[in-house]
Amino acid sequence: MxxxxxxxxxxxxxxxxxxxxxxxxxxxxxxxxxxxxxxxxxxxxxxxxxxxxxxxxxxxxxxxxxxxxxxxxxxxxxxxxxxxxxxxxxxxxxxxxxxxxxxxxxxxxxxxxxxxxxEFEPREVLAKVLERLHRKGIHPVVAFELEFYLFHKKLSDGLPQFARDPLSDDADDQPNLHIERLSRFAPVLDDMVETAKAQGIDITVITAELGPGQFEINFGHLEDGLRAADWAALFCRSTRGVALKHGYRASFMAKPYLQHPGSGMHVHVSLYDAAGNNLLAAHQQQPLRHAVAGCLELLPHCMPIFSPNHNAFRRLGGTVNAATRACWGFEDRDACVRIPESDPRNLRIEHRLASADANPYLVLAAILVGLEHGLDTAKEPFAPLNEDRNSGTDFPLEMLEAVRAMQHQPVLREGLGAEFVDVYCENKRQDHLAFQQEIHAREYRWYL
Missing domain, CATH: 3.10.20.70 (Glutamine synthetase, N-terminal domain)
Structure with missing residues (x-):
């Protein structure tokens, strides 16, 4: 001490x-x-x-x-x-x-x-999962990727406006992946990166995403899962602050525009033993298949974590690279669980379902419990999307249904803690009900 x-x-x-x-x-x-x-x-x-x-x-x-x-x-x-x-x-x-x-x-x-x-503090929940895995000789290496939107600083009648191109002062309303968009928004993006680095965060790749004013930031891989989640949380805080300083509004809201792609939190996880051997690559990658099966089995029960609010469920409407069923695939961005091409040393899963505004501690904890469950039970997954484009199982697409699916799932209650699961589910249930306690203009247009 x-x-x-x-x-x-x-x-x-x-x-x-x-x-x-x-x-x-x-x-x-x-x-x-x-x-x-x-x-x-x-x-x-x-x-x-x-x-x-x-x-x-x-x-x-x-x-x-x-x-x-x-x-x-x-x-x-x-x-x-x-x-x-x-x-x-x-x-x-x-x-x-x-x-x-x-x-x-x-x-x-x-x-x-x-x-x-x-027991229900998010960082404590993740800490317990990591401690249990370490006792089993399993050492995760983790990297987060976060998508976010830049908006004009001022709202219009409460609605977001496209970010203004700092060079032309035109609205960035042409969704594309062109590298020039990184140059046009370089002052704010560079400040976001330098500010994150000052927080100790290892920023790697920056991408101009498909949506107008949408970008993605990738972080370096870490052997400390808690610190990896710390990075994701701190990046969201600093990015919002830097955006305001530059006259923008940055948001990790899951689905700010119905007609444009939502923002996701992608989590790369590989598992190693104490000697540094990749556990997923052993025995012709059989543990990888088991881990995938565990993730997919628990995924429908983790939806309140991966989609933590009403808006986050809107992201799952079948737009670009957003799955609507629990599925997996090799080098397939339509899959919830993607297996990127890599050598055996770096073999990993990329969990793509969570929204960008999800709690990174809880997202990582839920993913790790799924991987742990798969390794413990040694089940085989159903066919990947590469073999069957209709492969997969349904998951809840509405909060109250999702809460019911989560609250009494025995593996989650044991893996994340029963007290946490009960508290979290009730928090989400009450949040959802509170969200309904307002009559919107659309209801008057439809029913008055």
Missing amino acids: KSHSSTLLAEVRTFRQNHPDVRYVDLIALDIPGHFYGKRYPVEMLEKVAAGSPLKLPQNAVLLGAQGGLFKIGDYCFHDGDPDANRRLVPGTLKPVSWEAQPLGQMLITSDGTEAPI
């Missing part, structure tokens, strides 16, 4: 030396819907926390709905006295914030690794 505290204290003191103008640091964590919550600490108080002083925040902050409100979930929120719970600082995450008007820092906090972790 002393060594851990001394390392954190050295990190804080080095940060203060390098950034003497920073007076406050945001201590942040991701809640269930994937929003950051936390507190802004004076930097001198952060030294005390790093040295071992307690860091406590309300336990129920994790349970906030999409709009920030609290729902009654079992005895939580309204019958538990709203207790505090211990958090700890995540080493290596204290970084400067460059997109705010005033100098600021930020640092991740978490309950995993504390004496009483919060």
Whole structure:
């Protein structure tokens, strides 16, 4: 503990030396819907926390709905006295914030690794899955890819407007994959990349995607699954801030335009043993087939995680490279689970179903539980799309149906934790019902 505290204290003191103008640091964590919550600490108080002083925040902050409100979930929120719970600082995450008007820092906090972790905290859920896999001798290597849209900073009657080309001031309304779009939007994209790198994130490939103002950013592969999810979460935060600084609005919303492709979160996962051997490539790649079968078996029960809101289900309407059934294939972007071409050392799955606004900790946890289940049961998957374009099984396309499919699935309850599954499902159910409590203009047009 002393060594851990001394390392954190050295990190804080080095940060203060390098950034003497920073007076406050945001201590942040991701809640269930994937929003950051936390507190802004004076930097001198952060030294005390790093040295071992307690860091406590309300336990129920994790349970906030999409709009920030609290729902009654079992005895939580309204019958538990709203207790505090211990958090700890995540080493290596204290970084400067460059997109705010005033100098600021930020640092991740978490309950995993504390004496009483919060069972339904997303990072804790992933930490438990990774710990269990490590005990089995399975070491995942993970890389995220995130798609997002740039919009004009101002909405029009509440609706997004196409991003303006900074060179011509015309709307970027010509969807294409042309490399020139990267050049035209280079000032904001370059700032996003440099800001992410300043957060310690390894940015690799940048792509101009098919939608107007849509781009994709790829991250480097990591042997630390928690840090890989940290990168995805932090990138979303910094990208929104940088976009506003440049006069844009960046969004990871799953389906902002019905007529254009949605934004996804693609997750590459390979599995290695302690000696560095790729477990999926052994025995003529038989473990790969088992892992795929496990993923596909659990996929219909994980839809509230992969599509965490009403809008995210709109992305699954059969547009470009968005599957509508649980399926797999080799080098096939229509598949939920794609097997990219690679050598045996780098053999991996690419899970393509999750929306870009899904919680990266929970998405990765659900994928890993599926892979684990497949390796444990050694089942064979159904035919890949390369052999049968109609292959696959249905999954829920509506939130309440998806919640019912998830809540009582025994493998998920064991793999992710029964308490988490119950809390998460009720959170999504209440969010969905709250979303329905507004009459939209379309209803008046249709039924008045």
